[in-house]
Structure formats: C-alpha cells, structure tokens
Amino acid sequence: MPLSPSYAGDEMAASRASIMALLHRLQNGLSHPPIEIVHLPHSRWPLPKSPPNRNTLQVMVLDASFNPPTLAHLSLANTLPSCSNKKEETETMYTNDIPHYDAKLLLLSVRNADKALKPGDATHMQRLHMMEIFSRHVTHHNNIQHSQELPNLAIAIIDEPTFVGKSSILQTFFKNWFAATPHNPHYDIQLNFMLGFDTLERLIQPRYYGSQEQMLTSLRKFLSPGPEGDNSRVICARRASSSFSATFGHSSESTELALVQEFIASGRISIIDIEEDVRSYSSSEVRDTIRRLGLESREWRKLVPNDVATYIIRENLYSTDPYPETM
Numbered sequence: 001m002p003l004s005p006s007y008a009g010d011e012m013a014a015s016r017a018s019i020m021a022l023l024h025r026l027q028n029g030l031s032h033p034p035i036e037i038v039h040l041p042h043s044r045w046p047l048p049k050s051p052p053n054r055n056t057l058q059v060m061v062l063d064a065s066f067n068p069p070t071l072a073h074l075s076l077a078n079t080l081p082s083c084s085n086k087k088e089e090t091e092t093m094y095t096n097d098i099p100h101y102d103a104k105l106l107l108l109s110v111r112n113a114d115k116a117l118k119p120g121d122a123t124h125m126q127r128l129h130m131m132e133i134f135s136r137h138v139t140h141h142n143n144i145q146h147s148q149e150l151p152n153l154a155i156a157i158i159d160e161p162t163f164v165g166k167s168s169i170l171q172t173f174f175k176n177w178f179a180a181t182p183h184n185p186h187y188d189i190q191l192n193f194m195l196g197f198d199t200l201e202r203l204i205q206p207r208y209y210g211s212q213e214q215m216l217t218s219l220r221k222f223l224s225p226g227p228e229g230d231n232s233r234v235i236c237a238r239r240a241s242s243s244f245s246a247t248f249g250h251s252s253e254s255t256e257l258a259l260v261q262e263f264i265a266s267g268r269i270s271i272i273d274i275e276e277d278v279r280s281y282s283s284s285e286v287r288d289t290i291r292r293l294g295l296e297s298r299e300w301r302k303l304v305p306n307d308v309a310t311y312i313i314r315e316n317l318y319s320t321d322p323y324p325e326t327m
Contacts, residue, residue, distance in 0.1 A: 016125070023124055026159045027110055033169045033176075034159035038128055039135075041152055046103035046174065047184060048152045056231075057187040059174075060101040062194045063166060065283060066108055066127045068312060069134040070303050072281040075274040076194040076237055077104065077138045100140060101192065104153040105170075106131050111161050120287075120320050124157070131155050133307050163203055164222045167191055167230040191232040196282075200236045200269075204260050212259065219260060223268040234269045237279065290318040 022036040046059055062077050081099045108127055117123075122130065132155060140151040160166050174189045195203075202208065209215035225231050263269040273279075281303045289300040295316065301309045312318065 019125060019128060023110065023157065026157055029159075031159070033172045035156055035169050035173050036158075037154055037156045039132060039155040041150065041154065044181075044184060045152060045154050046105075046177075046189070047187075048102045051185055051187075052102060055188055056190050057102040058190055058192060059170075060104045060192045060194060061107055061166075061170070062105070063107040063109065063163070064195075065112065066106070066131050066134070067122050067283050068127075068130050068286055068304055068308055068317070070281045070283055070286060071278040071305065072196070072237070072274065074134065074137055074305065075278050076196075076235075077106075077134075079194060079235065079272060079274065081192070102152065104138060104151050106135060106138075106153065106155045107166065108155075108157050109161060109166070110157055110159050120291075120318060122315075122317050126315055126317065128155065128157070130308055130311055133311055134305060136307070137305050162208065163193060163195075163232075163234075164218045167193070167222050167232045171230050188226060188231065191230070193232060193234050194237075195234065196237050197239045197271075200234065203234065206259075216259070219263065223263050223266075232268075234263075236269065236271050237274045238271050239279070286312075287318045291320075295319050 019038055022038060025031050026034060026036050046057055048057075058081060060077070060079075062073065064073055066073070081101060108124065108131065110124055135151075135153055135155065138151045138153055158166055158169060160169055170191055171189060178184065178186045204215070204219075206212040206215045209218055221229050222232050223229065223234070260269060286300045286303050289297065289303075290312075293299055295313050295318075304312070
C-alpha cells in the first residue's frame with residue numbers, strides 16, 4: 001500500500017522518513033503507477049472545497065527541476081486560466097466565477113530526459129523542502145478578495161522523464177483515485193502543463209521520440225480531447241526579449257514550431273506573458289551566481305522567494321563547484 005502523504009499543517013521536516021520511503025518506493029519500481037503524493041492540502045484532493053458544476057476539473061501542473069524554484073516559477077504557478085485558454089472556453093468553464101484552476105500540482109521527476117543529477121545540485125529531498133516552502137506563495141485567485149484563500153495544491157514525485165508519459169501516468173492516477181472513492185463526485189481531468197520556452201523546445205524535439213512521426217503520434221494523444229486523448233494542454237511562458245507572436249509566428253524557430261502547428265492552431269499549445277521583470281529568471285542563473293559570487297551575495301537572492309533563499313543559505317546549497325579543476 002502507498003504511504004500516506006503529509007497534509008496541510010504538517011511540518012515537512014517531521015515527515016522526512018516518510019518522504020525518503022516514498023522516494024525509495026518510486027526509484028525502485030514499487031509504485032504503480034510510478035507516482036507518489038508527498039503533500040496534500042486535504043484528503044479529497046484534487047476536488048476543491050466547493051466542487052464545480054462542470055464535468056471537467058481543471059488541474060494546473062507545474063513540472064520543473066525546482067533546483068531551486070524561482071520567482072519565474074512562481075509567476076507561472078499563479079497564472080490564471082483566462083490568460084491561457086481561449087476566451088469562449090474560459091467563459092464556459094468559469095461562468096459567474098473568478099477564473100481559477102480547480103487544483104494545482106507541483107511535480108518533481110526523479111528521472112529527467114536530459115537533466116541527470118549533477119554534483120553540487122540540491123538532492124531530491126532538498127528540492128521537495130524548497131517546493132513546500134515555495135508552495136506557500138502560490139495563490140488560489142490573483143484577486144485581493146481571495147488573497148487569503150489557500151490554493152488546492154499538492155506536491156508529488158514521479159518516475160517518468162517525458163511530458164507525454166507524465167500526462168498518461170497522471171490520468172491513470174486520477175482515474176484510480178475516483179474509482180477508489182465512489183462516494184465522491186466523478187470528474188474528467190484536464191491537465192494544464194505550465195512550462196518555459198526552453199522546455200517547450202525539448203517537448204517538440206523528434207529525437208526524444210525516435211522520429212518525427214512518432215513524436216506527432218505521441219503529441220496527438222497527449223494534447224487531444226478524451227476519451228481518445230489525454231486531454232492535456234501546454235501553456236508556455238514567452239522568453240525574455242522574445243520576438244514570438246501569440247501564435248509563435250515569424251520566429252527563428254518557425255521550422256521546428258511548424259511541426260506542431262496543428263496544436264498551436266487548436267489552442268492546445270499556447271504562449272503567455274509573465275511579469276517582464278522575472279521573465280528571464282532561471283534556476284541555472286541562481287546556481288551559477290552563487291558559485292561565482294558566493295552565498296553572501298545579494299545578486300541571486302532577488303531571483304527566488306525570500307524564504308527559499310533562507311533555506312538555500314541554511315543548507316549551503318550550490319556554493320561548491322560541481323566540476324573543480326584537478327591538478
């Protein structure tokens with residue numbers, strides 16, 4: 001049986017042994033499907049406090065390395081559906097309500113397609129601690145009247161490197177959850193993956209799929225409505241100093257993006273603007289700045305939430321050169 005995740009109000013540090021056990025289960029192929037929930041806001045997640053009068057739950061998924069989580073990640077996590085869905089769909093989904101996601105998920109993969117754990121990186125445990133700290137800044141509504149309302153947010157780990165695979169695993173997880181809780185209302189799930197443009201470029205690289213034909217077949221299942229598809233969406237943040245239009249037109253990457261034009265045209269892949277002052281922030285910039293200037297520098301601290309910075313200093317993260325010169 002899966003171990004019980006921590007619930008809102010629990011100190012994550014107090015559940016360190018439980019988290020280590022979850023990581024062990026996942027990395028040793030004992031989790032079926034290969035996902036473990038580390039933190040839940042309540043036992044009925046993904047259902048919100050007030051279940052919507054719709055057939056589909058909108059779940060935002062922020063899948064990242066969180067090495068460390070930055071203010072750019074936070075801007076993505078706090079993006080509203082009205083910024084990423086077509087107007088008519090948003091009105092259908094959120095009639096007489098402030099647009100919001102029904103549930104949010106911070107997802108950490110223990111096996112990435114091209115990001116193996118490097119010397120000097122935060123461990124999976126440290127990243128999960130930073131994710132818990134980071135989650136305190138994620139909002140339910142970007143609206144002052146709802147600023148104190150806690151988001152319906154969970155934290156999970158998954159053993160799958162690709163977005164296509166993660167989507168399939170998450171859909172299986174949710175179907176199993178609803179089947180195991182017949183007393184709860186049943187909903188279809190639409191997954192809304194939030195990511196940066198560099199990650200989007202990896203998503204649409206044929207080399208990760210074997211061929212261009214296999215890539216398109218996989219993406220069609222990933223991004224098509226159910227029941228044939230996984231009913232997922234991809235919402236991508238525009239690059240800093242980007243020349244991309246809202247439909248990715250007239251860009252230097254137009255050849256690559258032309259391969260997935262069908263998904264862009266249908267709105268299954270869309271691009272959004274996040275705050276200009278955080279658009280260029282990246283985890284690698286945090287790590288590189290600490291290695292160059294040290295933890296005492298203020299340069300890197302402006303890139304992350306204050307309490308994440310405090311954790312980085314306390315854990316002495318990223319201050320060691322992962323590739324020291326040898327004599």
